[in-house]
Amino acid sequence: MTLDSLDKQLLNIIQSHLPIEPEPYKKLAETLGTTEEDILARLKRLIEKGVIRRLGAIFDSRRVGYSGTLCAMKVPAERIKEVAAVINSFPGVTHNYLRDHPYNMWFTLLVESQAKLENTLEEIKRRTGIADMLHLPALRIFKIRVNFDLGEDENA
Amino acid sequence: MLSQLDKEIIRALQEGLPLVSRPFLALAEKLGIGEEELLAKVRDFVDRGVIRRFGAAVRHQDLGYVSNAMVVWQVPEERMEEVGRLMASFDEVSHCYQRPARLPDWPYNLFTVVHGQTPQDCREIAARLSRTSGVANYRLLFSIAELKKSSMKYFVEK
Numbered sequence: 001m002t003l004d005s006l007d008k009q010l011l012n013i014i015q016s017h018l019p020i021e022p023e024p025y026k027k028l029a030e031t032l033g034t035t036e037e038d039i040l041a042r043l044k045r046l047i048e049k050g051v052i053r054r055l056g057a058i059f060d061s062r063r064v065g066y067s068g069t070l071c072a073m074k075v076p077a078e079r080i081k082e083v084a085a086v087i088n089s090f091p092g093v094t095h096n097y098l099r100d101h102p103y104n105m106w107f108t109l110l111v112e113s114q115a116k117l118e119n120t121l122e123e124i125k126r127r128t129g130i131a132d133m134l135h136l137p138a139l140r141i142f143k144i145r146v147n148f149d150l151g152e153d154e155n156a
Numbered sequence: 157m158l159s160q161l162d163k164e165i166i167r168a169l170q171e172g173l174p175l176v177s178r179p180f181l182a183l184a185e186k187l188g189i190g191e192e193e194l195l196a197k198v199r200d201f202v203d204r205g206v207i208r209r210f211g212a213a214v215r216h217q218d219l220g221y222v223s224n225a226m227v228v229w230q231v232p233e234e235r236m237e238e239v240g241r242l243m244a245s246f247d248e249v250s251h252c253y254q255r256p257a258r259l260p261d262w263p264y265n266l267f268t269v270v271h272g273q274t275p276q277d278c279r280e281i282a283a284r285l286s287r288t289s290g291v292a293n294y295r296l297l298f299s300i301a302e303l304k305k306s307s308m309k310y311f312v313e314k
Contacts (some may be wrong), residue, residue: 014212020198022178022191040175047175053213054307056173057166057198060208064166064310065158070255070267088304091312096304099226099297103262106226106297110308134258136267140236142252143244144208 001049006032010042011051018055061110067117068110069137072103073130080105083128090120103134158206161189163311165197166206170309213307224250224271225278227285228264230257230293236266239289243268248281264295 003011009032019027025043026036046052061068075083080098087093087107096107111117125131158166168187173179184194201207231239236254243266244252251269270281275298282296 011212011214015214017209017211018173020180020195020202020210022180022195024173024179025175025177036177040177044175051215053215054172055175055212056171056210057169057201057207058209058211058213059166059170059308059310060205061308061310063204063206066310072262084303091309093304094306094308096302097299098301098303099299101295101297104300105303106299107304134262136255136258136262138253138255140240140254142240142254143249145250 001045001051003051006034006038007042007046010039011046014052014055066110066112067114067137068108069117069121069135070106070108071121071124071136072099072101072134073105073128074103074132075105075128075130079128083130086127087124090124092120161187162197165194165201167311169198169207170307222273223275223278224269225275225282225296225298227268227270227278227282227294227296229266229268229289229291230263231266231289231291233265235291239291240266242289243285246270246281246285248272249285263293266291 010028013028013031018024021027023036025039029036029039032039043052043055047055073083083105084096087105088096090109092109092111093107094110096105098104099106109117109120111120121133121135125133164187168183174182176182178191180194180198181191184191187194198207198210202210229239240252240254243249248270249268250271251267253267255265255267257263257265268285270278270285272278272281279296282294286292286294
């Protein structure tokens with residue numbers, strides 16, 4: 001979709017922060033010199049067109065108490081669809097990508113506890129029959145740029 | 157620790173802020189609490205870092221960043237701090253994480269996501285990161301297919 005100058009200004013502001021106050025859209029309208037109705041209509045359109053994926057809180061999984069990891073598996077070409085279906089059936093799997101490497105299936109997993117994380121990985125190995133899995137939890141985060149919706153999960 | 161109410165608030169907030177004049181009031185009524193109480197909770201979550209950011213998640217494709225690659229690096233442990241910070245300082249790098257190496261198959265212990273207009277851009281960015289950091293062993297992993305991509309939902313499984 002084509003974004004006009006006001007759309008872009010609006011996106012720039014709300015990517016970093018939405019006002020946390022009773023009438024946030026009115027506040028945005030005042031900042032941008034337009035009406036609350038206009039802001040609401042623009043936001044509705046940006047959400048419908050998929051430019052905005054979500055409006056509101058982006059949580060830090062660790063502070064919420066969740067454990068996350070990044071995993072990679074070696075999946076034979078003819079089994080990709082079937083194995084992906086097993087992996088994707090877990091709600092805590094938020095991203096799954098096929099990549100050009102012998103470890104070709106890369107997914108992120110976020111669950112309520114470390115114990116559940118380990119159980120889920122064992123279950124994936126058992127149900128797929130594929131034991132060769134790299135388990136690569138983040139040891140240290142040097143950077144997460146949050147103003148983009150990216151390939152890798154912000155939280156894994 | 158999060159209270160039961162905290163969890164209910166997180167569950168409600170992750171559905172997105174309603175597009176009505178008083179969105180916090182609308183959410184608060186659903187939760188059976190006051191608007192001011194909810195606003196105070198949200199501010200507290202932001203202060204404590206439970207909410208990383210209160211804003212909009214935007215699809216980068218629509219803003220012109222069409223290509224990205226995961227670049228994995230083999231960094232000597234004693235240089236991890238320095239190299240991690242250096243790579244994180246590049247605008248083209250959106251994510252920079254230290255993860256464990258898994259020898260012998262997987263020697264890479266630093267992960268970056270780089271962004272450009274084309275795959276070739278990504279390769280050039282990685283080459284520049286390599287020259288600047290002196291880390292010679294690295295590999296770009298482009299995604300061939302997106303098999304799943306969804307927003308995380310907290311506290312929905314019973």
